Amino acid sequence: MKNLLLLIYATTIFCTAGCKKEKLTKATQNGANTFSCKINGKVFLPCKDGQLFGSGDPLFGGYSSNFSIVNVYAVCNEKEPYKTLTIELSNFHGKGEYLLSNTENACTYSERYPNNIYKSTLSREGKVTITKDDRINFILSGSFEFKGQNTNEPTNVINVTSGRFDVKF
Numbered sequence: 301m302k303n304l305l306l307l308i309y310a311t312t313i314f315c316t317a318g319c320k321k322e323k324l325t326k327a328t329q330n331g332a333n334t335f336s337c338k339i340n341g342k343v344f345l346p347c348k349d350g351q352l353f354g355s356g357d358p359l360f361g362g363y364s365s366n367f368s369i370v371n372v373y374a375v376c377n378e379k380e381p382y383k384t385l386t387i388e389l390s391n392f393h394g395k396g397e398y399l400l401s402n403t404e405n406a407c408t409y410s411e412r413y414p415n416n417i418y419k420s421t422l423s424r425e426g427k428v429t430i431t432k433d434d435r436i437n438f439i440l441s442g443s444f445e446f447k448g449q450n451t452n453e454p455t456n457v458i459n460v461t462s463g464r465f466d467v468k469f
Contacts, residue, residue, distance in 0.1 A: 324462055329432040331439040331468030335359050335374045337385065338462045339409060344385065347376035361440050361467030368392055370430075370440060372465055381411035385460075387428055387444060394433040400426040400446050407446045409458060418448030418458045426460070441466040 322343040325334035336345050346358035361372040372387040390404035398405045400420040405428065407420040420426050426446025432439055444463035450456035 325464060325466075327441075327443070327464045328466045329439070329441040330466065331434075331437065332466045333359055333468055335372070335385075335465040335467070336462075337444070337460050337464070339460050340458055341461075344374075344383065345376065346374040347378040359467065360469070361465070362469045363392070363435070363438075363440075367435065372440070372467055374465075381413050381416070383409070383411055385409045387465075389428060389430075395430050398428045398430070400424060400428070407444060407448065407460065409448050409460060415452075416456075417451045418456075419451060420446040420448055422449035422451065422454060423447040423457065432466075438469045439467070440469070 322345060324338070324343060325332075325336040325345070328334060336343060338344070358375045358377075359373070361370070363370050368391060370387075370389045370392045374385045376383045386406075386408045388406050389398050400407060401424045403421050403424070405420075407426060407428065408417065410417045423446070426444065428442060428444040430440065430442040432441035434440075442465060444465075445461050448458045448460065450458075
């Protein structure tokens with residue numbers, strides 16, 4: 301009986317330490333360089349070893365030179381399939397809601413190996429909400445959700461929910 305209790309105790313400790321689930325980042329607005337979402341219920345986070353444009357930084361955001369376009373990119377290249385999620389808002393006007401039914405705004409999730417690309421511009425469902433647009437301190441924060449259709453197989457759809465970002469560029 302003692303051996304059984306010891307085995308249960310050891311298994312519980314092992315799973316508590318080794319079976320830690322990834323969690324969504326907190327919703328902040330201070331330039332914390334955070335990003336997370338759920339893709340079909342599974343948490344997606346940029347990987348620390350992700351490479352974006354050779355910078356070594358797995359998260360990037362920026363405005364165009366006249367502030368009319370905003371982009372946020374998150375990459376995870378640690379394990380296959382390599383993953384990227386991008387947000388692009390055209391005709392950017394600051395805080396507010398940007399509907400993805402407008403094809404000038406887009407969210408794209410892609411996986412390399414196999415090459416799967418899911419675009420909101422195909423489903424036209426979802427939104428991005430900008431909660432902070434600080435152009436003096438270069439902080440952009442917000443939330444997003446969308447359905448993405450696979451570019452090669454339109455019946456293959458992903459649901460991206462609980463998306464949030466707080467980027468300093």
